[in-house]
Amino acid sequence: MKYLAVLGRQPELSVAELESLFFDVRKISEKLATFEMMDSDKNCAEETDLISRLGGSLKLAKKLDLKPIEFLANLPEGKITIGVSDYSKGASKKSVSSEALKLKKILVRHGRSVRVVENREAVLSTATSLHNGLSGKNERKVELIKVNEDWYKVIGVQNIDAYAERDRVRPARDSKVGMLPPKLAQVLINLCGPLDSNSRILDPFCGTGVVLQEALLMGYRAYGTDISEKMVEYSEKNIEWLAKSRRNSSESVFAVVEPTTAERVPRKDGRTSGLEEGLGRDFKTRFKIQQGDATSFQWEKPIDAVACEGYLGKPFSKIPTEMEFKEQKHECQAIVLGFLKNLSKQIKTGVPVIIAAPSWLRENGEYLRLEILD
Numbered sequence: 001m002k003y004l005a006v007l008g009r010q011p012e013l014s015v016a017e018l019e020s021l022f023f024d025v026r027k028i029s030e031k032l033a034t035f036e037m038m039d040s041d042k043n044c045a046e047e048t049d050l051i052s053r054l055g056g057s058l059k060l061a062k063k064l065d066l067k068p069i070e071f072l073a074n075l076p077e078g079k080i081t082i083g084v085s086d087y088s089k090g091a092s093k094k095s096v097s098s099e100a101l102k103l104k105k106i107l108v109r110h111g112r113s114v115r116v117v118e119n120r121e122a123v124l125s126t127a128t129s130l131h132n133g134l135s136g137k138n139e140r141k142v143e144l145i146k147v148n149e150d151w152y153k154v155i156g157v158q159n160i161d162a163y164a165e166r167d168r169v170r171p172a173r174d175s176k177v178g179m180l181p182p183k184l185a186q187v188l189i190n191l192c193g194p195l196d197s198n199s200r201i202l203d204p205f206c207g208t209g210v211v212l213q214e215a216l217l218m219g220y221r222a223y224g225t226d227i228s229e230k231m232v233e234y235s236e237k238n239i240e241w242l243a244k245s246r247r248n249s250s251e252s253v254f255a256v257v258e259p260t261t262a263e264r265v266p267r268k269d270g271r272t273s274g275l276e277e278g279l280g281r282d283f284k285t286r287f288k289i290q291q292g293d294a295t296s297f298q299w300e301k302p303i304d305a306v307a308c309e310g311y312l313g314k315p316f317s318k319i320p321t322e323m324e325f326k327e328q329k330h331e332c333q334a335i336v337l338g339f340l341k342n343l344s345k346q347i348k349t350g351v352p353v354i355i356a357a358p359s360w361l362r363e364n365g366e367y368l369r370l371e372i373l374d
């Protein structure tokens, strides 16, 4: 079955994410890629939930077998809402609006009640699609995407509100540590490739726990370590918040995975951290957080995948001197290489390791990068 993805702001990363999960991925323009998917690739119960696992795609759509008017005429009874986005070369707000009105006219002639979502441009923004309910969940609210001669039906729109909540409402935040946006954490996890639903993902630089949080939301088990005791506490606090907020939300809760042995680590002071309170029984068994230096720590097995954002160096408030840059690069490089050496002795061949590493944009427009490829 052929699918279409509207790519996010870093299209190369979005394509890499799709390539790691699906097959026959083709980037057909700066904003679009097509791909093929089998039922077993979906890794979630509903096709419409797939978008919530892909950090790099703004919309997902499925190719229509029927002509658009035939597809629309077959929608269940009742008022229908249609949005149209046209990514074909030369498409304009005017051409799309007239296409949408043409569809509406035919449908009205056949006795259907129709609302057309107004276009401000040739394509509807993610926010417009989302806020008009065109996210693929309601059978009578549909967005169609046209790309030259092909028509697709949207099956998912990135829930920008849910990402913003996960990003901004978490209780323990530290802008100096550099918190990873949840979407990027999902991309890092997906770059590990298709994983079994019970896989255990290690983040050895877990900081405030964004990778752990996203791994849990995607139904995986999460194992975080960090050199800083403060960060270990932050991660715990954030996961606790996440679990509680999910319990009260109508959004689908963590995927149900059979519990394994309990893995809670008592805090040094012997108190429980509150994670025990009111959380689902199997949730507690699905994550673990410990304090440890990634260059020497002995992790507990199993480790099925590693996804992390390594140490990024200290935050600068003004443009650093050449010397300061070099020092930072040196420090970050030593940590990443030390970590890789330590990790290599502890994982099996074939375990995917995805690391986001820093690079520094210099005034001359060039990037200073870590030399870690060996």
Ligand SMILES: C[S@@+](CC[C@H](N)C(=O)[O-])C[C@H]1O[C@@H](n2cnc3c(N)ncnc32)[C@H](O)[C@@H]1O
Residues within 6 Å of the ligand: 177, 178, 179, 180, 204, 205, 206, 207, 208, 209, 210, 211, 225, 226, 227, 228, 231, 292, 293, 294, 295, 309, 310, 311, 312, 335
């Ligand atoms: C850029 S932050 C990671 C932020 C994290 N992705 C988040 O969502 O908050 C890097 C983290 O690496 C930790 N760190 C630095 N050196 C370390 C080391 N040698 N071993 C383990 N953690 C280390 C820092 O304490 C910091 O929390």
